[in-house]
Amino acid sequence: MDLANSIDPFIYRLAIFVLAIFVGYYVVWSVTAALHTPLMSVTNAISSVIIVGALIAAGPVEMSLSKVLGAVAIGLAAVNIFGGFLVTQRMLAMYKKKQ
């Protein structure tokens, strides 16, 4: 039996998902408590990578309900992406050591 081809691709995605949870777990525990607010704003920004789904919906030339929904979702995600990264940058710029 060809094992590699008999595995449902879903299982691969599940494996990626589970491993990413572990990566997230260890990386986030190493975040210093002083930066927990920037952590929230930056996770906010990166979770807006959901914009990739919206871009595909808004991509076709023909007008459709999907296209409208996609365009609105792009707008919402863009608020988050720009707002999230920029406000994080603004906060991080304030963390200074004594000169």
Added chain:
Amino acid sequence: MSANLTALAYLIASVLFIMALRGLSSPETSRSGNVYGMIGMAIAVITTVINPEVVSYTWILTAMVIGGGIGAIIARRIAMTDMPQLVAAFHSLVGLAAVLVAAAAFYNPAAYGIADADGMLKLASRIEMGIGVVVGAITFSGSIIAFGKLQGIVTGNPITFPGQHAVNALMGAVIVVLVVLFAIGPESEWFWGMTLLAFALGFLLIIPIGGADMPVIVSMLNSYSGWAAAGIGFTLENTALIITGALVGSSGAILSYIMCKAMNRSFISVLLGGFGGDTAVSATRSDKPVKAGSADDAAFIMKNASSVIIVPGYGMAVAQAQHTVREMGDLLKGHGVKVTYAIHPVAGRMPGHMNVLLAEANVSYDEVFELEEINSDFSNTDVAFVIGANDVTNPAAHEPGSPIAGMPILDVDRARTCLFVKRSLSPGYAGIDNELFYADNTMMLFADAKKMVEDIVKAL
């Protein structure tokens, strides 16, 4: 661009996102980490846009410019004291975007290559979409309520009614049934039914939760927004979304755990809500004598101290007193006093809230310490200066049976003198009297936090 190249580009974006989080392990590396995050996002967006399925750019560009412009303006203008509500508002946008993307995929599955032979959404995708859209909808409406509470549009007190938990449980069960029905036959009735019901559930889940529990709730909604993104990622078979969703989901979950631990409450008890607020204000107040002082007294005591630990809380944020507090700290340092800051994990309305405010006021981050780093220092400190904090200093936490029993507190009572800036003797969020107000070594400074610190600065 071939499908393989696209997948590789998404992988690179995901790695950059991990590096963005990794950078936050110290303030020095955090700034470059944020840049990695931006590059990752740019790679993900560009990769998708140059895909052959995306041919029309007008709407995409328009939406991006409008959304991006709004986001950039908000990011520049927002006051640091308003960060908790901003983050809550951003969570709601992720939730709503997840719902909209799911709806778009539901009406046009072929565009995502997830249609079956009949042009319908595949069975596996339907299950994943059901979960993603429900979590996304709960995130959206829950975050709206959290935003309203933090902004003061909705009362910060818990809103409870009889049978609340039963209603929520019933709604949850109906949603599960609708997800199953949707998986069996993807009718739009089921899709919108489960979505609308999940909106309602998110609303009902958050209204019974009081203001000071918001650090847990904001973290929890952060986590939900991640799981929603991951759910949609499974539906669309997109690894960048799956990985990012998992990262954000576990990040929010860890933060909720840290916040619960810092209050010694279980996650479930926070979620069930009803803690604190108006109902608790009726708590008996003792008639013991209180020593009250003036700004001049406080200035005199601190000037002649050799060490002062400043303990900020939500009240400092409300009064916008962080700049004045820093000024006071600088003047004290000029008198040769050692000044440090002690921060309780749940001080404020979101994780790390006080740290950001002090950083904004130009307090060097190596003068700011977390609870476990500094707690043992109080016993050999001359003055603990508590401003806008209450429950997190209440020694009642050491007594079994009190509502905050077992909560780790800052031991300000161990300092030789404890100065307490507060408007009145009213109890804090937990609704219990603070013994500390009546202690021999406590001096109450009754005033608005900012006004009092300004007066102390003048006296110095």
